Amino acid sequence: MCLGFPGKIVEMDEYSAVVDIAGTKRDVSIMMLPDEVVVGDWVMVHAGMALARMDEEDAHATLEALAMLAEEMDRMDADETN
């Protein structure tokens, strides 16, 4: 539930950014981002907030792991409603 998702910043202004998370574009707040970030950086997004900068390799590895867990959870939900 408090999982963070890695995404890549595609646009940003002073307060918010558009982040591409596994192909879905989301508006996220950058009010809690500690570092100087620029368009093209990878960040960890949780609950609509960018919480930390990530390096690209880490981001890819985390995305893979999460995609798998998410798939599983979807499957669980699907099983429940069937």
Add this chain to the structure above:
Amino acid sequence: MKLIEGFRDKDICAALIKQIEKEATGRYRFMEVCGSHTMAIARFGIKSILPENIELVSGPGCPVCVTPQCEIDGIFKLVEQGAVITTFGDMMKVPGSQGQNLQELKSAGADIRIVFSPLDAIKVAKETGKETVFIGIGFETTAPAVAAVALSAKQQGVKNVSVTPYNKTMPEVLGILLDDENLNIQGFVCPGHVTVVTGTSLYTPMAEHGMAAVITGFEPVDVLTSVLEMVRQVNSGKFEVKNMYGRVVSEKGNEKAQNILNTVYEKAGCWWRGIGWIDNSGLAFRPEYKEYDAFHKFGISLEGEKETPGCRCGEVLKGYIKASDCPLFGSACTPESPVGPCMVSSEGACAAVYKYGE
């Protein structure tokens, strides 16, 4: 992307298991604090590939699971009063004490919306002009985003939005587990994402109590590596906090997020399902932000059952019993008709066991 493949590589896992078998000469009992770890461990059958002298038990790691029944029931009182509800998806099926849930109420016409960010509640409030509540349930990772609703609403002068004061913090409950002699835990698998906000110092008391604390990711290789690390710490008697979750986790954590928390909230005691009252383990609104406390605003007081009768989530959450030891497990309580939250939340210990077995 060699790295990614490496994470799930069978050969690496096999080699790790061999190494663990070789070094694990005693008996070991470790707890995974985090619900996503519970899921990952169940999903990959990690318990079944570990030698039998290593036991992994689930802890109080899912914020939905540890929310007491009276707080869950408070959400339904808000619906009754006509509030527009905004929430994360994982709350939709959590049962109230009358058996109702948000999904059913939504089908019956209540205005209940699943949102991506707590800040979306402000948008909904502006759009509808109605009293809008965000169901804020979470630990340190989520709490700053929930606090941001109050902060932004105040800045923007939005008055018809509020949030439930249900956030909880980790150090105090971990302290209780550390002091619990019945638990007999030698090490903790710690959640990486909470640590992004809090920093690794959160776990220092564990090492001081003579327990291993390893912060790690969600792949089989991650979990197995952390088990090996804990076995080594137990064997050597030298305990430390080990961060295997790389560069997003730092010692200090995210200070901006911590500041937002401290601006909006102050520490307060609160109830944990199955564990009881823990001083200073919750976050209450400071007087300057009290107007964004949904219960204050709607005049709702939370009384009633702290637990669901018959449900043994409490013992499951403290690692005393396995989910399958609960008499309701799989009969009266299933993911389709859950009795306790541990069966509802996709990260709940009972749901994971139901789906994948022990």
